[in-house]
Amino acid sequence: MDFSSFLLMRHEIILLAITLLLLVAEVSIANNKKNSIVHLAIFLFGIHTIVGFLKMDYGDLFGGMFHTNELIKFFKSVLNIGVLILLLQSGDWIEEKILHQQRGTEFFMLLFSSLLGMYFMISAGDFLMFYLGLELSTLPVAALAAYDITKRISSESGIKLILSAALASGVSLFGISILYATTGSIYFIEISEIITSNNLTILGFVLFFAGLGFKISLVPFHFWTADVYEGAPISIAAYLSVISKGAAVFILMILLFTVLKPLMAIWENIIYVIAIITMFIGNLFALRQQNMKRFLAFSSIAQAGFILLGMITGNQLGIATVVYFVLIYVFSNLAAFGVVQAISLQTGKENMKDYEGLYRTNPNLSLVMMLALFSLAGIPPVAGFFGKFFLFTAAASKGYYLLVFLAVVNVTISLYYYLLVVRAMFLRKNENAIPYFKSKIYMKLGLLITAVGILVIGLYSPLYNYIHELSKSFLN
Amino acid sequence: MDILSLFIIVPIITILVLVFTKNLKQARVVSMVGSSVQLLMAINLVFAYFKERAVNSSIMVFTKDIVWFEPFNIHYTIGVDGVSVALLLLTAIVVLAGVFISWKMCDLPKEFFISLIVLSIGVYGFFISLDLFTMFVFFEIAVIPMYLLIGIWGSGPKEYSAMKLTLMLMGASAILLVGILGIYFNSDADGGALTFNILEIAQVNIPIESQKLFFPLTFIGFAVIGALFPFHTWSPDGHASAPTAVSMLHAGVLMKLGGYGVFRVAMYLLPLGAIDWSWVFIILSVIGVVYGAFSAIKQTDLKYINAYSSVSHLGLVLFALLMLNKTAWNGAILQSLSHGFMTALFFALIGMIYGRTHTRDIGKLGGLLKVIPFISVIYVIAGLASLGLPGFSGFVAEMNIFVGAFQEDNMFMRVATILSVSVIVITAVYILRVVGIMLMGPIKKEAYLKLEKVTWYERFGILLLLIPIVGIGVAPLWLSDMILESLDPFIKGLL
Numbered sequence: 017m018d019f020s021s022f023l024l025m026r027h028e029i030i031l032l033a034i035t036l037l038l039l040v041a042e043v044s045i046a047n048n049k050k051n052s053i054v055h056l057a058i059f060l061f062g063i064h065t066i067v068g069f070l071k072m073d074y075g076d077l078f079g080g081m082f083h084t085n086e087l088i089k090f091f092k093s094v095l096n097i098g099v100l101i102l103l104l105q106s107g108d109w110i111e112e113k114i115l116h117q118q119r120g121t122e123f124f125m126l127l128f129s130s131l132l133g134m135y136f137m138i139s140a141g142d143f144l145m146f147y148l149g150l151e152l153s154t155l156p157v158a159a160l161a162a163y164d165i166t167k168r169i170s171s172e173s174g175i176k177l178i179l180s181a182a183l184a185s186g187v188s189l190f191g192i193s194i195l196y197a198t199t200g201s202i203y204f205i206e207i208s209e210i211i212t213s214n215n216l217t218i219l220g221f222v223l224f225f226a227g228l229g230f231k232i233s234l235v236p237f238h239f240w241t242a243d244v245y246e247g248a249p250i251s252i253a254a255y256l257s258v259i260s261k262g263a264a265v266f267i268l269m270i271l272l273f274t275v276l277k278p279l280m281a282i283w284e285n286i287i288y289v290i291a292i293i294t295m296f297i298g299n300l301f302a303l304r305q306q307n308m309k310r311f312l313a314f315s316s317i318a319q320a321g322f323i324l325l326g327m328i329t330g331n332q333l334g335i336a337t338v339v340y341f342v343l344i345y346v347f348s349n350l351a352a353f354g355v356v357q358a359i360s361l362q363t364g365k366e367n368m369k370d371y372e373g374l375y376r377t378n379p380n381l382s383l384v385m386m387l388a389l390f391s392l393a394g395i396p397p398v399a400g401f402f403g404k405f406f407l408f409t410a411a412a413s414k415g416y417y418l419l420v421f422l423a424v425v426n427v428t429i430s431l432y433y434y435l436l437v438v439r440a441m442f443l444r445k446n447e448n449a450i451p452y453f454k455s456k457i458y459m460k461l462g463l464l465i466t467a468v469g470i471l472v473i474g475l476y477s478p479l480y481n482y483i484h485e486l487s488k489s490f491l492n
Numbered sequence: 493m494d495i496l497s498l499f500i501i502v503p504i505i506t507i508l509v510l511v512f513t514k515n516l517k518q519a520r521v522v523s524m525v526g527s528s529v530q531l532l533m534a535i536n537l538v539f540a541y542f543k544e545r546a547v548n549s550s551i552m553v554f555t556k557d558i559v560w561f562e563p564f565n566i567h568y569t570i571g572v573d574g575v576s577v578a579l580l581l582l583t584a585i586v587v588l589a590g591v592f593i594s595w596k597m598c599d600l601p602k603e604f605f606i607s608l609i610v611l612s613i614g615v616y617g618f619f620i621s622l623d624l625f626t627m628f629v630f631f632e633i634a635v636i637p638m639y640l641l642i643g644i645w646g647s648g649p650k651e652y653s654a655m656k657l658t659l660m661l662m663g664a665s666a667i668l669l670v671g672i673l674g675i676y677f678n679s680d681a682d683g684g685a686l687t688f689n690i691l692e693i694a695q696v697n698i699p700i701e702s703q704k705l706f707f708p709l710t711f712i713g714f715a716v717i718g719a720l721f722p723f724h725t726w727s728p729d730g731h732a733s734a735p736t737a738v739s740m741l742h743a744g745v746l747m748k749l750g751g752y753g754v755f756r757v758a759m760y761l762l763p764l765g766a767i768d769w770s771w772v773f774i775i776l777s778v779i780g781v782v783y784g785a786f787s788a789i790k791q792t793d794l795k796y797i798n799a800y801s802s803v804s805h806l807g808l809v810l811f812a813l814l815m816l817n818k819t820a821w822n823g824a825i826l827q828s829l830s831h832g833f834m835t836a837l838f839f840a841l842i843g844m845i846y847g848r849t850h851t852r853d854i855g856k857l858g859g860l861l862k863v864i865p866f867i868s869v870i871y872v873i874a875g876l877a878s879l880g881l882p883g884f885s886g887f888v889a890e891m892n893i894f895v896g897a898f899q900e901d902n903m904f905m906r907v908a909t910i911l912s913v914s915v916i917v918i919t920a921v922y923i924l925r926v927v928g929i930m931l932m933g934p935i936k937k938e939a940y941l942k943l944e945k946v947t948w949y950e951r952f953g954i955l956l957l958l959i960p961i962v963g964i965g966v967a968p969l970w971l972s973d974m975i976l977e978s979l980d981p982f983i984k985g986l987l
Contacts, residue, residue, distance in 0.1 A: 395662075
């Protein structure tokens with residue numbers, strides 16, 4: 017093995033270098049010039065995102081513990097884009113609220129460490145690497161959730177996250193050890209050849225699934241979601257709902273479709289039931305939410321339920337539609353969180369009632385929010401429609417018409433609460449509406465990227481075709 | 493650029509220009525120019541269609557096909573036959589009339605016209621699509637602007653009505669989605685590739701079990717927007733709360749999407765399902781026809797009267813389609829057109845009356861014929877057209893429907909037909925009642941003596957709608973021939 021094979025880990029190495037570079041910068045930059053750290057971090061991560069798209073080799077490392085292919089690379093790039101947007105949207109928040117507490121650099125370092133964990137989790141070739149990645153991706157986020165040290169609710173959210181995450185990963189680890197006990201291997205390739213459907217493997221699988229279900233916030237592992245989102249800083253709530261969820265969805269799908277394929281008869285039924293209850297619980301609880309963060313929390317639970325419709329197929333169409341949906345979901349949800357962030361930063365208001373009459377004072381923000389909500393609701397011509405339609409097509413291709421029917425019932429329910437926000441912004445007139453304000457350049461850029469993404473990704477079909485081709489080559 | 497895609501591109505350009513307008517004056521001029529161009533294109537299309545039809549005998553003409561999502565075999569496929577040409581013309585006329593009627597839209601004018609034109613894009617796109625996916629996309633694009641249009645610019649309980657309308661229509665389209673997916677995954681029944689193309693699917697023999705399963709989903713999905721009983725409840729509330737131009741566009745054009753979709757998708761692609769299920773929906777549509785008419789009698793709000801009358805008239809469209817014969821279908825399409833013009837005209841007039849008297853309660857109005865004669869006379873004419881007086885479009889349409897319906901000679905069909913025919917009498921009751929109370933009689937309020945005269949733009953909007961009503965009534969054959977020859981391929985599977 018020569019050093020050039022380490023280039024397979026290009027994403028990981030560059031991100032690690034950036035993290036260390038920021039540490040050096042933290043030490044060497046004077047306290048009164050700390051805001052240059054924000055610019056530096058965003059700039060470096062922007063470069064990293066672009067480099068991530070460049071051509072690279074694919075293959076295995078460390079005897080199969082780490083492996084990468086084109087689909088995995090693409091998905092890492094999707095996560096990168098999400099984090100980049102998130103950095104742009106939270107840049108102002110860090111400059112205004114965090115820097116003077118001398119904790120700016122740590123924010124980026126923790127965030128990047130967590131992302132690094134996700135890279136390893138996605139690229140894992142065995143359960144050990146997978147578990148390391150899972151832990152590395154979760155622990156820093158708990159620290160980040162408690163980052164608003166001036167607010168008690170933020171610390172509470174950090175504690176809630178770390179406790180439930182620890183429990184979940186413990187359960188997951190127990191499941192993995194049972195799988196190891198029955199198959200005698202932790203390598204994915206070997207397990208997929210040995211594994212058979214018996215009671216012990218099913219128990220192991222269910223426990224393992226519960227751990228990942230926690231990260232995706234599937235019902236009934238969703239109880240932490242709303243509380244943590246409400247307390248955590250908005251950018252961290254966005255991170256949990258988009259990046260963390262996206263990565264977990266991806267790895268769960270890969271494992272189900274390859275390693276655990278022999279258990280398909282089992283997990284099909286599990287996913288069928290969980291998809292239904294996740295959609296219904298997420299949507300019904302979202303109906304009455306007033307706080308925008310809790311609102312988006314339940315909406316993101318419901319969206320996870322829709323994602324399961326693509327996952328139930330167990331075939332190439334499922335991979336393509338799920339990856340495509342996650343890509344769209346990154347843009348749509350980040351647009352929604354971005355607007356909430358912009359308003360919260362300026363005014364400190366986070367309730368739906370405060371949004372009344374917003375269109376007449378801040379038309380651009382309202383339009384971005386409307387695009388985001390329409391995309392989440394799945395209304396053409398914005399991207400969310402295409403994502404949902406294809407997910408439903410994937411489920412219908414396997415003959416799950418009843419499931420699709422229940423899903424479209426849920427789409428209609430979700431439309432109601434998404435329209436509630438549109439109603440507040442556009443329909444209501446309000447003397448005390450949030451006055452006009454100008455966001456700074458980073459926030460504007462962050463929102464602009466999401467808005468363009470929402471408008472373009474759906475209509476521009478070559479993007480889906482590309483993902484479709486990747487997913488084909490993935491299963492071969 | 494081909495002649496049909498322009499119907500989508502011109503409104504998009506109009507919207508892009510509208511974004512840069514600064515005030516009401518600019519916005520309305522831009523919208524008027526854009527919609528006028530659309531109307532000229534639609535008229536041009538009619539002539540082009542006749543010319544093309546003489547040399548081209550395929551089911552659809554001016555077809556164009558662009559691959560969109562290759563893995564799913566989704567195409568942007570467009571094309572028209574006589575039915576869609578007629579409906580495109582209807583849309584262009586009603587949109588332009590709607591722009592004229594909204595000449596004085598003060599609150600957020602730019603946004604109003606943009607939403608209106610987005611809605612029209614959805615309608616145009618729906619009528620030219622030959623691909624189920626594209627059609628579905630346009631269907632939803634047509635529905636969603638209604639929420640903003642009613643919610644922002646409406647009156648009365650507008651938030652409630654807007655939400656009810658949007659949820660019911662989007663719920664219906666969600667059911668439709670399942671139906672469309674069902675059709676899609678059965679389109680390889682004869683061993684071909686999966687496809688969304690309507691003309692290709694029509695050649696496939698979809699298994700009868702699937703047809704029976706997916707026909708009701710597809711039918712209900714479309715028929716909700718065509719106000720099928722008992723899913724019509726969004727329509728009276730929605731129309732009553734909507735601003736004038738939106739009521740016109742919605743009752744005049746958007747509700748036609750239902751009948752058109754049933755005819756073009758549900759019945760054409762799932763004929764065996766249609767034959768199997770028709771009795772259920774005949775019962776529902778007859779209830780809708782009679783119930784709508786009776787409800788209209790009891791209403792006192794002008795817009796509610798008209799909305800229930802729409803439920804009744806569009807019930808006839810569905811009823812005629814379910815008769816599954818050519819004469820009735822011809823009547824159904826003619827009724828769609830006739831009702832489109834007529835009801836748009838009604839809503840325009842109601843908007844004008846309301847704008848002047850500030851009430852829509854017929855009990856408070858009286859003697860309007862003496863003070864605003866132009867509007868009142870047109871109201872009488874529209875009323876007469878609505879109750880099916882010979883010489884107007886309504887007569888031609890209803891004549892065809894009932895003649896067609898009476899061709900079915902079993903007891904069930906006969907009873908259904910007789911019940912539906914009775915609606916002609918009930919319609920006369922509610923139309924004449926309004927005319928009697930509101931237009932005749934003494935002037936009930938001092939203030940009514942000084943009502944504003946009709947303005948040039950209102951006159952223009954009215955004439956745009958009146959000409960086709962009289963035109964179809966006096967010379968129906970050119971239109972009815974154009975429709976009839978297009979029906980053949982669609983009825984074949986049902987015989």
